[in-house]
Amino acid sequence: MIIKSYLTGSYAKSAQWLSVVLTVVGLQACSKVVADETPTASHYLQASSEQLTQQDSYQVENKFVGKVIAQQDANLGFEFAGIIKTLHVIEGQQVTKGQLLAELNTQLLLIERNQLEAQLQQGQAEFDLIQANLTRLSSLSERGFTSEQKIDELSSKKRVIAANIRSTLSALEASQYRIDKSKLLAPFAGIVSSRQIAQGEVIAAGTTAFRLLQTGSSEVVVGIPASFIKQLRGKDHQLEIAGINYNAALLSMGNEVNSVTRTISLRFSIADNSPVYNGQLAYLSLSQEYPQPGYWVPLSAITDGVRGMWNIYTLEQDIALRDLDAQQSSALFQLKSTTVTVLHATETAAYVQGDLKNNQAYVNAGIHRFVPGQVVTLSHQQAFANKPLDTATLENKI
Secondary structure (H helix, E strand, O other): HHHHHHHHHHHHHHHHHHHHHHHHHHHHHHHHHHHOOOOOOOOOOOOOOEEEOOOOOEEEEEEEEEEEOOOOOEEEEEEOOOOEEEEEOOOOOOOOOOOOEEEEHHHHHHHHHHHHHHHHHHHHHHHHHHHHHHHHHHHHHHHHOOHHHHHHHHHHHHHHHHHHHHHHHHHHHHHHHHHEEEEEEEOOEEEEEEEOOOOOEEEOOEEEEEEEOOOOOEEEEEEEEHHHHHHOOOOOOOEEOEEEEEEEEEEEEEEEOOOOOOOOOEEEEEEEOOOOOOEEEEEEEEEEEEEEEEEEEEEHHHHHHHHEEEEEEEOOOHHHHHHHHHHOOOEEEEEEEEEEEEEEEOOOEEEEOOOOOOEEEOOOOHHOOOOOOOOOEEOOOHHHOOOOOOOEEEEOOO
């Protein structure tokens, strides 16, 4: 019995030692596996980065809209009422100064003129008869065969007939004026923009018949705020029309602020025969500088934060990452979310202020792939090649 107990105790101690040995061997194997699974640079996302460059101010490009106008734009019509007899031009036709555009029916005016001419002939005949009678009576009066009263009556009648003749002549001139005005002539060379009458139509006096736009050099009218007036003096200007820039000369400047638009009207001339059309929109670009320090960053570097704020991710290297870097083939950086204030934004970039430093590195694209505090590598490894490890800025633009 004693021998059996001794053997049982020996087996128990051997089992314990074997268990300890197996445990030690297992721990060593686990340590080796953990060591083999130490993170490498390939386990981290790559970030594209740039350096912040501080600016003392930023400029805002302002575009003011205007429109192209012809030097002369006239609505033409007849001075007197009548019936349209003939139309000589159509819409879009080029006309010269003095060219006949349309005519009214003048039949009634011609009849009236013939009547006045007959009255003039009648008055002239009466005047000639009285003049002859006065000549004869004057001869008889010298010999005492007639009275002075008869001569006075004929002289008075002569003056009345002379006045009637002058009145008839004036009526003839008026009739001829109406006949002349029954023809509508172009007051200047241009293009018929629109025709608003038809042959045979009865129109009233002053009714618009044609709209005529002068050809040649065009003008542009633009309204700008009074604060920009000082930028216009002594400078050449360019106007953008249909995506093309045209050199423009300032012709005149208004001296009154429009009560609706609160702008001052400017008038520019552009080169002759420029391929522009009346009524086209024209844009005048003027820049305005704001003296506020900040940084330009691409819109792809900005993400929304809490309570309507905006953030960018800056790159930092801390002490905890230095020791890890010694075992990596590429440097590791930690992302920090920095709140910024957007002062101005364009289609591609934003001018921001915040707790930022000149030459500080930040993520400039793909910011949606990262979160604050995440460890990343850089797309280009020369970012910190020439800097001490305790510096969190970039020497070269990445």
